[in-house]
Amino acid sequence: MPKMAKRLIGQKYLAKVAQAELDWASQARDIRAGKKKSMLSLLEERGYVNAVAGGRDNLDKLMTNKRIGAYVGIDPTAPSLHVGHLLPFMVLFWMYVHGFHTISLVGGATAKIGDPTGRTTSRQAQPSAVRKANLHAMHYQVKALWRKVESYGEKHGYKWEWAWRRGIDNNTTWMEKLSVMELLKVLGPGIRLGTMLSRDTVKNKMENGDGMSFAEFTYPVLQAWDWWYMYNTKQPAIQLQIGGSDQYGNIVAGIDAIKYITKNHSNPELRQEKEDPLMTPYGLTVPLLTTSSGEKFGKSAGNAIWLDKEMTSSFDLYGFFLRSADADVERYLKLFTFLPMETIRSVMEEHTQNPSKRTAQHLLASELLELVHGKSAAEEAAQQHSRFSGNRSKSTTSTSPTLSSPTSETTPTSVTNPDINRSLNPHAPPTNWENAPPPNITLPRSLVYGMTFGRILYHAGLVSSYSEGNRLIQKGGVYVGSAPAQIGHQRDEVSFTPAKWGDPAATEQFVIDGQLLILRVGKWKVKVIKIVDDDEGGMERLRKGAERDYDEARKPVKVRKWKGGNDMPGEPVRSTKRASGESPVSGFEATHREGGRDELKSLRGTENKDVPQRPFRASTDSTDESARIRMHASDRPVTIRKQMSEWSGSDGSKGWRSVD
Ligand SMILES: Nc1ncnc2c1ncn2[C@@H]1O[C@H](COP(=O)(O)OP(=O)(O)OP(=O)(O)O)[C@@H](O)[C@H]1O
Ligand SMILES: N[C@@H](Cc1ccc(O)cc1)C(=O)O
Incomplete structure (x- = not known):
């Protein structure tokens, strides 16, 4: 019986594949008969095409006749995509909603080298933890973006079809396994030094810049290998690479590499004895989005308009x-x-x-x-x-739009972070791909080290109380990312294991490079937690990040109190006492007078964004049974008072804890 079921599924699948081929062939006939626009013509008409490497008409014919695969690569050298990235991605989105197969490549490996294209100075090496944080944040951002593309596409009449395929890849997956010997053997003889040395980027950097390292010099070779790898392993082959016009040189290097390898590979199965027009690789570049003065919007120019809501509201x-x-x-x-x-x-x-x-x-x-x-x-x-x-x-008619800095006049007053909404209103809808919180957050060391995962979930804004965090962990709904002990320290891939409830000391094992912890609740709530010192420098950055949460902080927070075990729910306690220095977050408190979790309520969900600082002040007014904490706009420095309540554990232990 199970065998039968398997066969039926197989036949259904084959029937779908056959139908998809027939549909494509019929569409191709319509395009050739002039009844329908070709994919490339649509892209040209909308202004996406700056240049085609490999011949415009040949690519047009190929895309009409074959449902090819296409990719865009981005190096995660920042925690978010920016508006400039949208241009090559829009081409990928259009292709997807027209039935092509797409890959979004996050360059975990290439980011370690850094693309020297268009630069005269070398990129600053990023600390490993920052790189990994960026990689994870970008992975989830791209993933969520694709879901939005689907519903946005549907609004415009592009209804999802079975044959549409999209994937996200990280080139670390194959680069980690690539040996120098394999690279030199398979591709090395095909790379001509004369060609490489004549590239503008190389000449410019060597003659007018700070010189060029061997690693930078080989960057286009690595990018070419990515493409070859996906050309060779994906079904259908990735035959088109899309990028900004600055990527033209790297893309042509990739085309040359694929042509060389397919002609010369020692494995006859990978060798193409005769060039097959249906297997030729092509490149497509999009115009660069620039400021009115002609400067590319991007990371290097420092003028990126970020897509992460936390970085650009x-x-x-x-x-x-x-x-x-x-x-x-x-x-x-x-x-x-x-x-x-x-x-x-x-x-x-x-x-x-x-x-x-x-x-x-x-x-x-x-x-x-x-x-x-x-x-x-x-x-x-x-x-x-x-x-x-x-x-x-x-x-305003500026041709060079710049972001408004958040002033009291322009800052939105409503709360947009769904986690915060949820903690204020438990009936708020659950997190999904559309309302998922931004992945980045910075927390002081004392709120991570020696804390149970239940508490860290709370500090990171993923749950609305410690007990909710603990319950989720016990139900197996919380995952911790890339535990070095389990998957090897060097791995950059996004990989999760279920978080265990209990020993706070164990948390430390999961901290990557002493600076990074990745937690996931369900499918869409991810926090890449950057851990900063509890010293003034770290706190200063956190305080700056608190800007965005200013309006949220102004709303009164309902305070609940529990008695019983440290993290577990119980009956409300009778009395509250003011105390300092005895909070479960004592490391944090030691440097910041009486600040603690309450302060973090306003800080959580924020990142060290570079926004002008607006100091805030917190005051607490309390009665015996209830306490409220409010944050006020003020030009005075931060002063935070915190409510403490006494607890007694089931084992007879007693202590003080701050009030939730
Ligand atoms: N302003 C832009 N307009 C069009 N395409 C862009 C723009 N910025 C980046 N891209 C394209 O997005 C892809 C990924 O770019 P990349 O990750 O290098 O970003 P970047 O902001 O250009 O980085 P950097 O400035 O550090 O080089 C590339 O194909 C690049 O050409
Ligand atoms: N070099 C590209 C990013 C990229 C990385 C790997 C690739 O395979 C493709 C593109 C850039 O910096 O813009």
Whole structure:
């Protein structure tokens, strides 16, 4: 019987594959007959194509005849994608909703070297923990982004089909296993030094910059190997690489590498005796998104507009696109949205009648927000803008949009972090891909080391109380990432094991490089916790990060008290006493007077973002049975008082704990 079931599934699968092939062939006939636009023509029409490596018409024909695989690579040298990355990714999104197979490659291995393209100075080596934190954060961001693409696509009539395929890969997976000997044997003879030395990046860096290391010099070879690996192992082969126009040289190096390997490989199964047009690799570059002065938006230029909500709020991201110049907005609508061309044309007509209404810019900002942060964030940002920026945004016509710094006038007042919503309102909807919290957070060492996972979950904003954290762990719903003892210290892959309830000392084993802990609750709640010292430097960064949570902190927090075991729920206790220095977070307290978990309530969910500092002050007013903690805007330094309550454990032990 089970065998039968297996066979039935197999046949069903084969039937689906056959149907998908038939559909593709029929679509190809329509394209050839001029009844339908080809994929490449659609991309050209919307302005995505800067250059095609390998011949435009050949690529057009290939994409019409074959459901090929395509990829975009990004090095996780920052914790988030930025707006510039969206351009090559938009091509991938369009291809996906038209049935192509796509891979988003996060370059865990290539980030260790750093792409020297377009630079005159070498990149600063990143500490391993920072690199891993960025890698994990980016992995989850890309994953969530793809889910949003699906629902955004559906809104525009691209309904998910069985044959669509998308994947996220990390090149560490294969680079770790690649030996120097294999690389030199398989690809080495095909790399000509003359060609490499004549590349602009090499010449420029050697003649006008700080010279070039061997590692930097070999970067294009590693990128080429990635492509060869995916060309060779994925089904269908990855035959197209997409990147910004600055990547053209690296992409051509990849095409040359694949052609060399397939011609010369010692394994006859991998060798193509004759060049097969259906297996030829191609490259497609997109124009660079630049400031009005022509500078590329990106990490190196330090002007990136981040897609992570914690780094650029939905409000600011909306504002960035709202400030697009009239001369640019049509182009951006084609590049950053799935809106049909006819809709864009008619919106532009309406816009031209009364440009001061910024109709086109509002549409652009809303659509982009929906794609990147989800529908509800888009609606909320649009409302906030109509409330806060009204006339100011109308008068701005800058071609070089810059982010508004959060001022009391422009900072949104509502709470957008779903975890915070949930802790304030237990009936808030559960976390899903759309409302998942941003993955990055920074915590002081004393809130991680020697803490049970239940507590750390709370400090990281993943649960609303210690006891909720403990319950989740006991149910097996919490995972801890990349435990060095279990999977080897050097591994960068995202890998999780169930977190165990109990021994606080054991937590330390999971801290990577002394600076990083990764926790996951369910599928979508992930926190990449960067651990900083409890000294002033670390706290200063945390305090800066608290800016974003300013409005949340102003809301009164309902305080609950429990008696019984340290972390377990129980009956409310009768009395509360004020105490300091005896909190379970004593390391934190020692340097910060009476700060503790209550302070973290306002700090959690934040990252060391570089936002102007707005000092805040916390005050506590309490009665015997209840306590409330409020944070106020103030130009005075932080002063935090904390409520402590006495507890007694079932084993007769007693102590003080801060009030939840
Ligand atoms: N402003 C931009 N416009 C178009 N494409 C971009 C832009 N910024 C990055 N890209 C593309 O995104 C892909 C990944 O880029 P990468 O990770 O190197 O980001 P980056 O911001 O360019 O980094 P860096 O500035 O440090 O080189 C590349 O194909 C790159 O060309
Ligand atoms: N070199 C690319 C990123 C990348 C990494 C690996 C690849 O296989 C492809 C692209 C960049 O810095 O923009």
